[in-house]
Amino acid sequence: MAMLEFDDVDVFYGKVQALRGLSLQVEEGEIVALLGNNGAGKTTTLSTASALMNPSSGSVQFNGTDISKGKPWDVVGAGLIHVPEGRRIFSTLSVHENLLLGGYLVKNRALVASRLKHVYELLPLLEQRRSQQGGTLSGGEQQMLAIGRALIAGPKMLMLDEPSMGLAPLIVAQVMQVISDIRDQGTTVLLVEQNARAALKVTDRAYVIEEGATTLEGRAKDMIADPRIIDAYLGA
Template sequence: MLELKDLNVFYGAIHALKGVSLTVGDGELVSLIGANGAGKTTTLHTISGLLHASSGSVTLDGADLQKVAPNTVINLGLAHVPEGRHVFARMSVEENLLMGAYILRDQKKIAANLDMVYQHFPRLRERRRQMAGTLSGGEQQMLATGRALMTDPKIVLMDEPSMGLSPLLVKEIFAIIQELHKSGITILLVEQNAKMALAVSDRAYVLETGTISMEGPAAELAADDRVRRAYLGA
């Protein structure tokens, strides 16, 4: 479904991504883990078209995403849940969700998607008239994820969904990610909480200073001594 081949990205003279290659298959949950500054968010921004690679390719079902404007990449089935949530604070929960469906024209489909999101996130249904800016951090993460699902995406990019949340809310958010995965949604997850990410993923990649240093089944990486020492506190 999603394929990155030999991706090189620069910030001025800084070589941020150095020949990054990875794949995400249909229905997979794949994690990209690494320390701060490793290039995880840069990878997602390049996939979404917010950054342009100097070389290499990004394709989604064969479509070259580097040739698609960032504001139209969503039409190809890619949704991005950004780091920091970025909900529309002065709009209600339901208005935020409907903004996610702006590319759809079928009102019945929009209503069905809204009902699907409320089934995944019953708390959003309870707060559908509440201003998004008054939600807790965990609820805003649910809202940002639900907004992405409103687009009927082929794949969802999730950037640091646990950031700034209490340990209890982190468990809740990851339980939701597992539920979405089990429902068949394809996910590329960028997450600094490597232990939680590896626990829910099918496969994973380790990114170190812009280079993929390890890859494989998530369970195998979680048991690898190098990963345990570097990212799991072992």
């Protein structure tokens, strides 16, 4: 059984159809990438998994439970955590306060403290900046903070929307290494990324989404050599 499964999902924004019979699976322990151009439906896919959008038809299952008509807080409580595009940290709060907000649904304070310790070990730069306002961090540091905040919630699966956007190549490599480390420590990852080259270096499998439907899928190591992928997303 897949950890996350979309089965023939249609989603509309008013009269505009954003997903068209979308089907995909993410198995436990994988990093899976969603590739595609702007407007292809990648962000809508994550929003639907997060219950921010509800399908008009088809189903979305997480760990065997249908979440198609669920509420966002129930999805978070089930362990499916979404880091949206643009990071959306709280700029006037400190790094430490931003991280603590990730545990707002976790009633066990000792568990939050344990996860906080783990995040500081995984991302030591955040501990160095713990008293600094979030808005004063660099773009790469803010992305690390957004990921760290999500980890405080204790995700079984982490969904990341364009984590490399606006970052220098060296920082992109660091972010991708953190994503790989997170998977190695037991968290499944679904990654939306326009930087196909960076994504395919760390993922196990990938789907290409065009006009709201999956048009290609395969192992990352095969897709990085596929002429269609090279042509559309990787360049020469």
